[in-house]
Amino acid sequence: MSAIGIVGGVGPLAGTDLAQKVFKNTKANKDQDHIDLYLVSCPSMIPDRTEYVLFNGENPAPGIQKAMDKLALCGATAIGISCNTAHSSKILSQIKIPEGTVFVNMIDNCCAYCNEKGFREVGLLGTLGTLRSGIYADYFKNYPSLHLVLPSEEKQEAVQDAIYNKEYGIKALSAVSEKAYNAVSAAVRELAGKGCQAVILGCTELPLVFEKKDSLEKTVLIDPTNILARALIKETAPEKLV
Amino acid sequence: MSAIGIVGGVGPLAGTDLAQKVFKNTKANKDQDHIDLYLVSCPSMIPDRTEYVLFNGENPAPGIQKAMDKLALCGATAIGISCNTAHSSKILSQIKIPEGTVFVNMIDNCCAYCNEKGFREVGLLGTLGTLRSGIYADYFKNYPSLHLVLPSEEKQEAVQDAIYNKEYGIKALSAVSEKAYNAVSAAVRELAGKGCQAVILGCTELPLVFEKKDSLEKTVLIDPTNILARALIKETAPEKLV
Numbered sequence: 509m510s511a512i513g514i515v516g517g518v519g520p521l522a523g524t525d526l527a528q529k530v531f532k533n534t535k536a537n538k539d540q541d542h543i544d545l546y547l548v549s550c551p552s553m554i555p556d557r558t559e560y561v562l563f564n565g566e567n568p569a570p571g572i573q574k575a576m577d578k579l580a581l582c583g584a585t586a587i588g589i590s591c592n593t594a595h596s597s598k599i600l601s602q603i604k605i606p607e608g609t610v611f612v613n614m615i616d617n618c619c620a621y622c623n624e625k626g627f628r629e630v631g632l633l634g635t636l637g638t639l640r641s642g643i644y645a646d647y648f649k650n651y652p653s654l655h656l657v658l659p660s661e662e663k664q665e666a667v668q669d670a671i672y673n674k675e676y677g678i679k680a681l682s683a684v685s686e687k688a689y690n691a692v693s694a695a696v697r698e699l700a701g702k703g704c705q706a707v708i709l710g711c712t713e714l715p716l717v718f719e720k721k722d723s724l725e726k727t728v729l730i731d732p733t734n735i736l737a738r739a740l741i742k743e744t745a746p747e748k749l750v
Numbered sequence: 751m752s753a754i755g756i757v758g759g760v761g762p763l764a765g766t767d768l769a770q771k772v773f774k775n776t777k778a779n780k781d782q783d784h785i786d787l788y789l790v791s792c793p794s795m796i797p798d799r800t801e802y803v804l805f806n807g808e809n810p811a812p813g814i815q816k817a818m819d820k821l822a823l824c825g826a827t828a829i830g831i832s833c834n835t836a837h838s839s840k841i842l843s844q845i846k847i848p849e850g851t852v853f854v855n856m857i858d859n860c861c862a863y864c865n866e867k868g869f870r871e872v873g874l875l876g877t878l879g880t881l882r883s884g885i886y887a888d889y890f891k892n893y894p895s896l897h898l899v900l901p902s903e904e905k906q907e908a909v910q911d912a913i914y915n916k917e918y919g920i921k922a923l924s925a926v927s928e929k930a931y932n933a934v935s936a937a938v939r940e941l942a943g944k945g946c947q948a949v950i951l952g953c954t955e956l957p958l959v960f961e962k963k964d965s966l967e968k969t970v971l972i973d974p975t976n977i978l979a980r981a982l983i984k985e986t987a988p989e990k991l992v
Contacts, residue, residue, distance in 0.1 A: 509794070511792075517781065517784065517786070517787075518781060519781040519784075520769075520773045520781065520784045520787070521770065521773055523769075524766040524769050524770050524773075527762075527765075527766045527789070527791070528763065528766050531762045531763055531766075538798075539759065539760060539761040539762065539793040539796075539798070540793045540794060540796075540797065540798070541793075542759065542761075542762045542791070542793045542794075543794075544759070544791065544792040544793070544794050544795070545759075545762070545789075545791040545792075546788075546789065546790055546791070546820075547769070547787075547788065547789035547791070548788055548824065549769065549784070549786065549787040549788070549789070550753070550786040550787075551781040551782045551783075551784045551786070552751070552782060552784075552785075552786050553786070554781075554782075555782065556780075556781070556782070578788075578824045578825075581823060581824070582790065582820050582823070582824065583820075
């Protein structure tokens with residue numbers, strides 16, 4: 509039987525957010541209509557991904573491997589990771605996908621979605637780690653009709669602050685301050701001004717800024733976690749996709 | 751190493767709600783400070799608990815057992831179930847707690863909490879299934895100084911409607927309508943009028959009515975999921991409890 513596996517814990521709330529997006533995208537009238545799902549949220553095993561990719565910190569790949577092996581042991585058949593930076597080829601190239609499972613790649617599915625929708629200029633917002641490591645750029649190379657557009661340095665730093673600032677950042681407040689909202693909206697508008705039809709919210713905090721909206725003015729907002737949730741359903745029980 | 755295991759899927763959102771309450775009650779400055787946690791959300795294995803307890807429907811115990819065994823296989827050492835009705839002795843008496851794990855009982859911890867706080871008259875809101883099956887009453891028998899108080903039949907039905915009504919119920923809307931808010935608040939006030947110092951919100955939808963408030967006027971509101979989250983942390987890494 510098919511079941512979804514989630515490598516979570518990176519961070520913990522991103523893992524449960526992905527699980528909830530699976531539930532919300534599933535056609536279900538009762539508990540038993542939902543797809544079986546396993547979440548392994550083991551941050552103790554998985555050191556910081558950005559530290560490793562950008563600064564050669566401790567290697568998170570062995571911990572991600574252990575989490576995947578546990579998911580396969582439980583019975584998962586389609587596995588996703590709820591972390592942008594973990595999708596770096598420097599990390600993924602070390603992983604052996606467990607027998608009997610398929611790895612559902614969040615960033616590749618995000619690119620495929622943009623491609624299907626016919627977007628050409630696609631903006632990216634995220635942490636400085638995600639932007640500077642070039643993870644999205646690597647995946648975009650496989651989609652010649654897509655062009656990745658980054659915000660100006662000034663807007664990149666404003667978005668980083670909107671996420672991390674100790675006083676008004678989304679992580680510190682577990683909520684979206686007006687200042688954070690304004691910074692992220694301004695970055696989306698800048699990317700729209702550069703011709704982007706869509707902007708990828710490439711950090712698990714950013715979709716919170718726009719609540720349930722899927723566009724800002726005429727710019728489509730893309731939540732990679734939601735794309736991954738839908739791709740996991742397509743892989744395990746496509747007839748249940750909302 | 752200690753790790754938390756959650757039998758979820760009953761329903762699916764109650765499982766991720768419990769996981770998120772574990773994260774929110776954990777002292778953590780970074781991902782790696784969080785406690786390792788496994789969630790097995792397999793509704794396909796676990797038929798409706800209320801149907802079984804009240805009407806001798808299909809038995810959910812074998813599925814709960816399988817979920818627990820998978821959690822133990824992953825490495826969980828303290829296991830909780832995010833479902834009130836699953837705590838019925840008719841179900842739990844069939845379960846063999848896996849070797850190397852401890853079962854952390856949500857309802858027993860809820861009673862212990864009320865006892866510690868010195869409450870005497872404790873109200874209970876929940877689905878008709880939870881109230882009529884007498885699950886909470888059975889646990890209260892072990893705490894002679896606690897007295898369980900139920901709402902009037904009329905208020906019980908109004909709360910059931912606030913949860914299940916197809917037009918204004920919390921399950922249907924995935925939000926709290928004014929009508930649902932008024933019905934649940936009125937039930938809390940009625941219990942306060944009967945002398946209750948505290949009211950247990952014994953259904954995973956009910957804490958949503960009061961958002962982050964932990965009291966209504968002078969009546970303490972108790973969220974069993976939050977009590978269970980804290981008890982799981984105490985069992986695995988007490989120094990990390992917020």
